[in-house]
Amino acid sequence: MFRKFEIVSTPNAAARGRADMFWKKNNKFLKAFKKFRKPERKLPGVFENARILDQQGLLKYFSLAGFEYGSWIDNNTRFEFLYGCVVSLLDLRDLTGIKSLGFGLYTIAFGARGKGGRGSAAAHFEPRRHAINLTKEYGLEALAHEYGHLLDHFFGCYIDQDKLSQYLSLGKLNGKISLRVNGLRKGTLRYLMQEVIKAIVFDSKGNVTPYYTRLTKEAKSEYFTASTELFARAFEQWVTYQLKKKGVVNKFLSQPKYEHWMYLSPAHFKKVSPKINALIKAMAVKAK
Template identity: 35%
Template sequence: MAAIKKASKKTVQNKKIGDQGKVNPTGSMAEKYWNNKGIRTFINAQVKTNFNPNTAVLSKFKLKGIEFGNWVTIEDRWNYLKQLTLSLNNLNKILDFGNNVGLQNTLTISFGSRGKGKALAHYEPWSDVINLTRYKKGTPDSLKEVMFSVSGGFGSYAHEYGHFLDYFFGKYIDQDKNISSLTLGHSIRPVIENKYKAGSLRYLMFKVMDAIMWKPGKPKLESNGVVYVRSSFTSYYNNLRILFAEDEYWLRNNEIFARAFEQYILYKLKQKKVKDPFLSKIKYTPGVYMAPNELQAIITPMDNLMKAMAKYAKMK
């Protein structure tokens, strides 16, 4: 827990809001759209012109900051902030982090201020910032409600938060001098040997990656007892290696975990009968994700990892 406290000492810096976008005085356009889709929001406050995100949201979820690009209007900032608050609440209910989703003021969330190439969203491990790109404007402007939910970084938050968990707990809690992430980061080598202490975060992450990559091993009696020998990849991992033999990005351990975390969050949302397309939605071709039966194999090890992380998140 000392590491979490150390992380919390970072200086909080938030970008100055300088534009004067048109403000809808009756409420959030995005909120109406999501309500029509069956998603409940718990914020009903009217939009105000004195927009300032450095209040309840930062405090409740222990975020370091919220940033907005210069081209994100005041109205859009409210729409993003309202949906972010809903999604952070849903994420907290799933992970049971005691509202400490930002892990003691470590995480910054950025909307349209840190674009990176063609990426719709990305996580910066050196600064612990998740950036989501702004939605694309439609023609006419009445299409805004639709474009808000089908373009930009909408639907990518769970994926990027998976990266944040991977690197936060690898950098600050269960440290390894050779690698900062629990997943071994950009490595494309399949996990083979779990050399970590049983019950540690790295051990539990290995169990998740092992379930993604390998079929259950067959028992074999050796001098030190029964061991399980793995001999073949899961269909999912084997297909990934074939489909993306020329593009290692999709085979990186940290990306495989982030996509698995996306699916895990979708699975948990469905269990709770909650729809939250901002938090997570399927956006790649089928081969990039696990099939339902393959996903089932990782639920228990992922539950175990999240429970261990939750213990740290809820420490005082």
């Protein structure tokens, strides 16, 4: 819950205490935190006064079900995380054309779910709980990747349904196995998603791409060749590419979290990108 000038946790920040005085003194978040986006983005309208971020207002603005914070996240860190989310969600709205980013169903959690520590995932998407979780230490670069999973899940589960999977991409199925020759009507979201996966797995002549071959040989787990992961990494690259075209770097939203060979090469991405453009455009139309 938010109160004027501060983010209130449990226990509540004491009146005239250090946290209370911090928010009254600082009109905006810590200057060091501004560096995550270049150039700095000015918040529109209701967000102009960044020291007063009304959580309920933000949830309504982005159609999110909630923000969650772990027990060990202090007030300052919560505020910085929330500000980073707001700026990044605004970027996502611009890039995708989808205004109701959370579709009234999804939550973004920070250090609130799962287990931390070395070897743990930087972030993960929970379809059953409709939640994106970003870890405290490593999650502040993974929002685009996890939002790719959210899009895959929402449009597969609620818009273009199929008994095979709640994901448009068919989820954890191996990328090659997930491709269906028949049964998909051209122009549907599932068809457009399959076009993305197909462009990742096969070249124009029908041969398996060097990228997918490399994944199957070098990746330590089949997790990395699952169709939903192929799409999420490609979407992550798409976000970074679209921001770059605008002269923007947003490290909170998207920053490579895997080794470089796990991403599409520039030449390969150039062939996949139009397929993603078509899919996102169709999603934006369905989301209206």
